Amino acid sequence: GQNIDQPTEMTATEGAIVQINCTYQTSGFNGLFWYQQHAGEAPTFLSYNVLDGLEEKGRFSSFLSRSKGYSYLLLKELQMKDSASYLCAVLNAGNNRKLIWGLGTSLAVNP
Amino acid sequence: DGGITQSPKYLFRKEGQNVTLSCEQNLNHDAMYWYRQDPGQGLRLIYYSQIVNDFQKGDIAEGYSVSREKKESFPLTVTSAQKNPTAFYLCASNGGLLEQFFGPGTRLTVL
Numbered sequence: 636g637q638n639i640d641q642p643t644e645m646t647a648t649e650g651a652i653v654q655i656n657c658t659y660q661t662s663g664f665n666g667l668f669w670y671q672q673h674a675g676e677a678p679t680f681l682s683y684n685v686l687d688g689l690e691e692k693g694r695f696s697s698f699l700s701r702s703k704g705y706s707y708l709l710l711k712e713l714q715m716k717d718s719a720s721y722l723c724a725v726l727n728a729g730n731n732r733k734l735i736w737g738l739g740t741s742l743a744v745n746p
Numbered sequence: 747d748g749g750i751t752q753s754p755k756y757l758f759r760k761e762g763q764n765v766t767l768s769c770e771q772n773l774n775h776d777a778m779y780w781y782r783q784d785p786g787q788g789l790r791l792i793y794y795s796q797i798v799n800d801f802q803k804g805d806i807a808e809g810y811s812v813s814r815e816k817k818e819s820f821p822l823t824v825t826s827a828q829k830n831p832t833a834f835y836l837c838a839s840n841g842g843l844l845e846q847f848f849g850p851g852t853r854l855t856v857l
Contacts, residue, residue, distance in 0.1 A: 639788075666844060677836055677848035678789075722788065726844060732777055732796075733804070734846065736788040 637661045639737035641723050646743045647713055655708045655721050655740045663728030669697050669708045670722040672739065678722055681708070710742075718744045748773045750849035752837050757854045759831075767822045767852045769837035778820040779838040779846065782806060789836065795820055824854065831856045 639659045647653040659667070666685035670678035684690055684699035684706060696709040710717055723737040750771040759765045769778065777796050781789040791804030795814040809828025814820055820839075824831045834853050838846040 668845060675834075675851075675853075677851050680845040680847070683845055724789075732840060732844065733791060733794065734789075736790075738786070738788040 637735050639723055639725060639735055641737040641740045644741045646745060649713055649715060649744055649746050651713050652709065652711050653713060653742065657706045657723035657737060659704050659725050661725050661727055661735055664701065665726040665728040667699055667706050668724045668734065670724065672720045672722060713744050715744050718742060750837060750839055750847060752849035752852050755850065755852060757852055759856050761856055762826045764826060765824050765854065767835055769820045769822065769849055770818055771839045772818060773839060773841060773847065775839035775841035777840050780812065780822045781836040781838065783834045783836060792822065
């Protein structure tokens with residue numbers, strides 16, 4: 636079957652660093668996405684990884700290991716506005732660009 | 747400004763009534779998608795369309811219908827056959843890039 640696992644909830648402190656993990660088991664793989672979704676709003680694109688390694692984009696970085704079926708999103712210098720749900724999604728190869736979505740990780744940043 | 751619009755933001759309907767949710771994009775994207783999101787759940791694909799006049803069922807198509815007569819528009823009809831239609835509905839599109847861009851969503855409540 637196809638499965639994506641993420642922790643349900645995480646809590647962190649303003650100014651700290653937090654790592655959100657995502658593991659996946661899919662029949663094909665054509666890249667992994669991270670999206671941010673604030674409550675009641677639409678998801679917004681954060682990152683896309685298709686090759687192994689770390690991609691850095693400002694305060695946010697995303698890492699991929701295809702052999703381990705594993706990714707993480709790293710958020711540095713946390714701000715209160717980073718409180719949101721973070722969604723991991725895998726693009727299944729040859730599947731007409733359909734995404735397989737995880738349930739999301741709800742991150743609460745406390746002062 | 748290019749983007750995806752969904753209207754209305756909030757929609758109330760009586761049980762047994764069909765309702766159509768609007769999705770329009772001016773990004774010139776070929777592919778469009780409809781998702782449903784319930785509390786604590788990930789995004790679930792209802793229907794998607796790769797090109798005008800063509801669409802495919804997603805994972806939870808029962809009780810829904812779509813049309814794709816124009817590239818810009820991909821309306822979703824929630825029919826009375828949908829057993830539990832109250833949810834947050836998200837429309838998305840993508841073009842040459844792989845990431846999907848989302849509209850602001852419509853929150854449908856069936857009374």
